[in-house]
Amino acid sequence: MTRLRGRGRRGPAPGHIHCRVVSEPAYPLLFSPLRVGGLELRNRITLSAMTTGFGFSEGAPEAEALAYYRARSRGTALATVGFSAVAPEGRVENAIAWLWPEGAAEALAPLAEAIASVGAHPCIQLGHGGRQVSPDVIGETPTAPSAVRAGAHVRIAPRPLRLGEVEEIVVAFGRAAERAVGSGFAAVEIHGGHGYLIQQFLAAESNRRTDRFGGNSVVERSRFGCEVIEAVRKAAPELAVVVRINGSDLVPDGLQVSDALVAAERFAEAGADAFVVSAGVYGSVPWTIPLLDDPEGAFLDLAAEVRRNVDVPVIGVGRITAPESAEDALRAGRCDAVGLGRALLADEDWVAKARDGRSERIRPCIATVEGCAGRLQYGEAISCSVNPGVGRETSPPLERAEVPGRVLVVGGGPAGMEAARRAAQLGHDVRLAERADRLGGALHLAAATPGLGHLTRLAGWYEGELERLGVTMSLGSEVGGAEDLAGFPADYLVLATGARTAPEVLDGYEHLPAWTLEDLLEGRASSHGTWHLIDPVVVLGGGGRALATALWCRRGGYRVSLLSAERIGHDTSGLARRAYLSRLAATAVRGRASRITEAGVEWLDETGDRSVLPARSVVVAEPLRPDAPAALAPRGGQHDGGPNAAGVHTVRIGDARSPRTIGDAIAEARQVVEALPALAG
Secondary structure, three states, X not given: OOEEEOOOOOOOOOOOOOOOOOOOOOOOOOOOOEEEOOEEXXXXXXEOXXXXXXXXXXXXXXXXXXXXXXXXXXXXXXXXXXXXXXXXXXXXXXXXXXXXXXXXXXXXXXXHHHHHOOOOEEEEEEEOOXXXXXXXXXXXXXXXXXXXXXXXOOOOOOEEOOHHHHHHHHHHHHHHHHHHHHHOOOEEEEEEOOOOHHHHHHOOOOOOOOOOOOOOOHHHHOHHHHHHHHHHHHHOOOOEEEEEEEOOOOOOOOOOHHHHHHHHHHHHHHOOOEEEEXXXXXXXXXXXXXXXXXXXXXXXXXXHHHHOOOOOOXXXXXXXXXXXXXXXHHHOOOOOEEEEOHHHHHOOOHHHHHHOOOHHHOOOOOOOXXXXXXXXXXXXXXXXXXXXXXXXXXXXXXXXXXOOOEEEXXXXXXXXXXXXXXXXXXXXXXXXXXXXXXXXXXXXXXXOOOOOOOHHHHHHHHHHHHHHOOOEXXXXXXXXXXXXXXXXXXXXXXXXXXEEEOOOOOEOOOOOOEEEHHHHHOOOOOOOOOOOOOOOEEEEOOOHHHHHHHHXXXXXXXXXXXXXXXXXXXXXXXXXXXXXXXXXXXXXXXXXXEEEEOOEEEEXXXXXXXXXXXXXXXXXXXXXXXXXXXXHOOHHHOOOOOEOOOOOEEEEOHHHOOOXXXXXXXXXXXXXXXXXXXXXX
16 A cells, blocks of 8 residues: 655745744753853854864865864854864874964964854864874874873873973973964863873873872872863963863773862863863773763763862763753753764754754764764764765755756665655655655664664654655555556656565574564564574674674573674674673674574684584574665666666665665765766766
8 A cells, every 4th residue: 555645845835924933942041141261152052072084184174174164163152173182192183183383373273264154162172192092193102191001992002201291291282272372263172081191190090100290199190181271271361271071981990970070170270161071981881982872961960960069161962962952951950061073963054953943853863973983993084874965065065956857766764765855955856665654764673673763763854854845755655666667757766675684595494493683673473483582592693783683682681692704893883893792791703604403503613613602593684685676677787877677767776786884875875866867868
């Protein structure tokens, strides 16, 4: 049965006068002013400092950085440029601002101007990575308070700083502040958290010094941070000075909440005008960057603790994605302002939509970190899984199609929904056919697993956007052959039908009940006709789908083992992999399944040795195969873009072309739709 949703109105009906009623902001506290030092903030929304991996060459901003910060700062009150090094040995990435060269003030002036041009106060983060700096970036051994290695990523033991070198770094922070003033920045954020140099001095685990920068108490170990703040205040008294600290290091031997309160009091006495309260160091699990089932506002309780102990404003951070959450945090007194990071990657118009009471229009961050922090781990520039425009802000806006066409999108998953949305934005007449009775496709399958339930928000956002853009949606409609196209006249056919698990051929399936991932999560019976798992369970596969399914089984009380021929988490970021494994407490082995026996799954390691993973149930999560209907593909073996049997120019996108991530599917959908006229030409 086909269920239609009619074309939405593009504007007021003829003969009607459209009046906008000016009323109270939907979020009155969020859009109330706040004073930080000498700055009057127009609202309580700040752009958090984030490293981008692009837009800087030799420490100077390029056009990409200017456009990126201009877009992300729009509507915010205070916009902070990500980690900017005060000394060459303190660089955590290559593509960041440099604040030590003589010409830094002149070089960075266009960046401050770009932020100020949209009404935000420009701020820049002053940092030194200490032991959390890669030798590949700085070309030498990293330095630190003591010769203690970091917990993750940088495995080399750092060289302990000499007393004179510590004092030189304090001076370097002051000089960096002077250059920030010369560039036109109104504020600086001193990075004293996340395991970087100031935090390394604070924590007993990393500071074993016996000189005046060491000590047995947090008060003693805070001396370095206090001197940095004092040096910045003295060098640039006109600047507002914000300090980022950890409310907790989230590792057993790191700073705890009680330590953070002492440090905050000391830093406030030294001259901090405000605090950003975050958490985590390299390697802290499960939280470094909140993801999976980490709650909205994950670090707000820590911010609230600090706020009760200092008399300056506190900015709360940690997966704040919804205006309602931000307003609630302010109303409850957990913080004085909020810092948005990934939320502004997902939707650069977040502030405007919140201000106008259109929160349902905000494109949601899905917190997988595959497009942002996950890419930085591999030395790549960030993007965003739901917003492929991140990092491409210099591209001219695409013009509407000169000759609009009729576009039929088959499949309502992430790729199909983005294709339909983009085609409608370009002026095409768009119809989307989805065989299920709701949009979302693989999003709903993933949302059934622990930690990914919020993916339904993305499906809901797309549905609202498609209705607003006038896309006709045919739900419960199967389009599998050329004859089905008779009811869907189209100039362009976009196949976004996704992929399905295609179990490898193994002997022995008759011995144990087995499910594909889809059958299990959608509540269908096993290969034996049974409906429930029997403990223990072996999940075949090691990618993100397998990890999510294993966690689903684990939360159901089952013992779980993962068996994969590839590295566990091979298609996820290191952050997501560690987060899953920390929650799973499961056996994870690398090898190839050879057969299924009554005792479990027999497997071979890389040397050919045989072992058996005990099991009474099997779940097959990999491999995935495209599920595009062959009858609709371009004829004659042509590549995508050629006509199919019905003469319609046809393209495949997303998993229907090749199974990949949500971000890959959305980016490809946008790219392919923008090229549609050329394909038919």
